[in-house]
Amino acid sequence: MQRELTQPGPLLSPAGELAQVGWARQPLLDCNLEAARFYALRALQRFRIKRWDYYAVFTPRRFFSATIADLGYAGNIFVYTVDFQTRELHEEGLVVPLSKGIVLPRNSTEGDSLFEGSGVRLEFQVRDGNRRVLVSWPKFHDGRGIEADITLAAPPGYESMTIVIPIGKRRFYYNRKINCLPASGSLRYGDVRESLDPVTCIGSLDWGRGVWEYRSFWNWASASGFLPDGRTVGLNLGCGFGDLSAATENALILANRIHKLDKVHFGYVSGDYMKPWRFTDNEGRLDLTFTPFLERTARTNLGIIFSEVHQMFGRYNGRAVADDGEEIAIADLIGFAEEHHARW
Numbered sequence: 001m002q003r004e005l006t007q008p009g010p011l012l013s014p015a016g017e018l019a020q021v022g023w024a025r026q027p028l029l030d031c032n033l034e035a036a037r038f039y040a041l042r043a044l045q046r047f048r049i050k051r052w053d054y055y056a057v058f059t060p061r062r063f064f065s066a067t068i069a070d071l072g073y074a075g076n077i078f079v080y081t082v083d084f085q086t087r088e089l090h091e092e093g094l095v096v097p098l099s100k101g102i103v104l105p106r107n108s109t110e111g112d113s114l115f116e117g118s119g120v121r122l123e124f125q126v127r128d129g130n131r132r133v134l135v136s137w138p139k140f141h142d143g144r145g146i147e148a149d150i151t152l153a154a155p156p157g158y159e160s161m162t163i164v165i166p167i168g169k170r171r172f173y174y175n176r177k178i179n180c181l182p183a184s185g186s187l188r189y190g191d192v193r194e195s196l197d198p199v200t201c202i203g204s205l206d207w208g209r210g211v212w213e214y215r216s217f218w219n220w221a222s223a224s225g226f227l228p229d230g231r232t233v234g235l236n237l238g239c240g241f242g243d244l245s246a247a248t249e250n251a252l253i254l255a256n257r258i259h260k261l262d263k264v265h266f267g268y269v270s271g272d273y274m275k276p277w278r279f280t281d282n283e284g285r286l287d288l289t290f291t292p293f294l295e296r297t298a299r300t301n302l303g304i305i306f307s308e309v310h311q312m313f314g315r316y317n318g319r320a321v322a323d324d325g326e327e328i329a330i331a332d333l334i335g336f337a338e339e340h341h342a343r344w
Helices: 040-045
Strands: 020-023 048-056 062-070 074-083 089-097 113-117 119-126 128-139 146-153 161-167 169-189 191-198 203-212 217-227 232-239 249-256 258-262 264-267 277-281 286-301 305-319 327-343
Touching: 020 232, 040 074, 048 128, 048 146, 062 113, 062 146, 062 327, 074 113, 074 119, 074 258, 074 286, 089 113, 089 286, 113 264, 128 169, 146 203, 169 217, 169 232, 203 217, 232 264, 232 327, 249 305
Parallel strands: none
Antiparallel strands: 020 161, 048 062, 048 203, 062 074, 074 089, 113 119, 119 128, 128 146, 146 169, 161 169, 169 191, 169 203, 217 232, 217 327, 232 249, 249 258, 264 277, 277 286, 286 305, 305 327
16 A cells, blocks of 8 residues: 655654655655654754755766765765766765764755865755756866766656655654756766756756664665657665555656556665666566666775665666556666665
8 A cells, every 4th residue: 555645744743753654746744853752862863863965867978976965973975977888987975074064955845955175065956946966076086076067957846756654663764756857057077078968868866854773774776767759757666674554665757747656576686786686566567677787886884884885877678557557668778776784
């Protein structure tokens, strides 16, 4: 069963409990994290609340991603890029003690995200139905440098995959994924400059807020692209943490409309991530093979704080069925799929 939320309201009740649980096509709930009540000493709560904005952009040549994250006790700033032709992958990040200098908005619908320090500046703006991603990292990759000024078109009517789920008795996850955002602007990496055309370039946002268990695990798969008839097509699939009895985050996104899927099985070999992955659902609406061509491994080990992600870039092939029964052929859709373990 999947419970669709249709009424606006607060995320948390005055008692600190989730006011509603389920999924929604739009971000209906006010993210009132100040109402959280999972520690007796409320001053300690800020160190357990996680907040992030993760942007991803696909061009015909490249994948580009930029993130501002506040993990409570530390901030995490990272940028990475993949060249589809040469298979070059480069990533750099900063750990910011106590998240000093990080600004993240209350909700996903308005406000700006910002970090500036150590010669790095990231700013994510929300203006008039557009999202602007500004990145300046002059010393990226031994002084090659990376700069971005990318606008993602996101009018208010765009549907997005939003979920609100409990994690154990006192914790929760509020997440919004927006796929298939036409991208324009510019990107420079070293001597390579790209002008982004929204006919061929597309982006997405992973906006997350919540409180996890100390030991966490999840799978996530995502893609955004174009069908031969010009419509946009996207995938958002996930499993792992939390109580998914009321809602999963699984969806086909077709022409900016959510086509909700129920349960999806991630069929892959943990530890041998370059083998093809298989994605099938419990209703016969999804059958995809994901063939990786590149592995990104990001590992952080600070003792009690640990994170390891294996993010595979590859191509999706197969079929998906829309709500009205239309069968969508997925052919060589570039995206990613990942396995993530964390102690945080």
